[in-house]
Amino acid sequence: MFLQRTAFALARRTPTRAIAARxxxxxxxxxxxxxxxxxxxxxxxxxxxxxxxxxxxxxxxxxxxxxxxxxxxxxxxxxxxxxxxxxxxxxxRPLDASRKGTLEDPIIVPGAGDEQYAGCTGYPADSHQVVWLTVSRDRPIERCGECGNVVKLNYVGPLEDPHDHDHGHEHGHPPHEEPKTFADYVKPDYWYR
Structure with missing residues (x-):
C-alpha cells in the first residue's frame, strides 16, 4: 500500500511538458x-x-x-x-447429384492435393444431413455411411509432389501411417477395390 501511494505521488509530480515534448x-x-x-x-x-x-x-x-x-x-x-x-x-461447381454413385460407377471428385473432402447430402439430393467424406491419393474411394453413395478421387495435380511425405524417412522422419479405423479389421473378402 505504501508503494502504491508513492507511485501515485510521483506520477502527480511529473511535469506534463516532458511527456508531450514531441x-x-x-x-x-x-x-x-x-x-x-x-x-x-x-x-x-x-x-x-x-x-x-x-x-x-x-x-x-x-x-x-x-x-x-x-x-x-x-x-x-x-x-x-x-x-x-x-x-x-x-x-x-457442385458434384453430380443426378444419380447415386456405386462402386462400379462412382461420383468423380476432382482434386489437386493429397486429400479432398466431398459433402454427401444423399440421393435424391438433400435427403439427409451433410456427411463429409474424405478421399485421398492413397484411398481414392469412399462410401457414405448414411445412404451408400460412393465417391472417387480423380487426381489432377502434379505427378511429383514436392511435399511428398513418403520420402520423409530419408531425412530422419518416420514414414506417414494412416490411422486405424474399423475398416482395417474387415475381412479382405468384403473389401471394395
Whole structure:
C-alpha cells in the first residue's frame, strides 16, 4: 500500500511538458518513413501469370483504403484475377447429384492435393444431413455411411509432389501411417477395390 501511494505521488509530480515534448504527428511521420515500402506492381491478366512474383499486388494509392485486388496475394489473388475474367480456377461447381454413385460407377471428385473432402447430402439430393467424406491419393474411394453413395478421387495435380511425405524417412522422419479405423479389421473378402 505504501508503494502504491508513492507511485501515485510521483506520477502527480511529473511535469506534463516532458511527456508531450514531441508532438504525435511527428511520431507518425517518422514511423512511416522508417517502414515505407515502395513496390510497383500491376494487375496482370490471368493468362500472363507465370510465377509467384506475378502475384504481388500493386497496393493502394497513398491516402486510400485498398480493395481486395490491391492487397491480396498468392492463391487468393490468382482466384480474384481469374474471377475478374470469368474463370473459376477452383472449379466450385457442385458434384453430380443426378444419380447415386456405386462402386462400379462412382461420383468423380476432382482434386489437386493429397486429400479432398466431398459433402454427401444423399440421393435424391438433400435427403439427409451433410456427411463429409474424405478421399485421398492413397484411398481414392469412399462410401457414405448414411445412404451408400460412393465417391472417387480423380487426381489432377502434379505427378511429383514436392511435399511428398513418403520420402520423409530419408531425412530422419518416420514414414506417414494412416490411422486405424474399423475398416482395417474387415475381412479382405468384403473389401471394395
Amino acid at each position: 508532438p504525435f504527428s511527428s511520431s507518425v511521420s517518422r514511423f512511416n518513413k522508417k517502414y515505407e515500402v515502395k513496390q510497383e506492381g500491376k494487375i496482370l491478366p490471368f493468362e500472363e501469370i507465370k510465377t509467384e512474383d506475378d502475384l504481388i499486388p500493386p497496393g493502394a494509392k497513398s491516402g486510400t483504403v485498398p480493395v481486395d485486388i490491391e492487397h491480396a496475394t498468392g492463391l487468393e489473388r490468382l482466384e480474384l484475377v481469374g474471377k475478374m475474367q470469368g474463370i473459376d480456377i477452383f472449379d466450385m
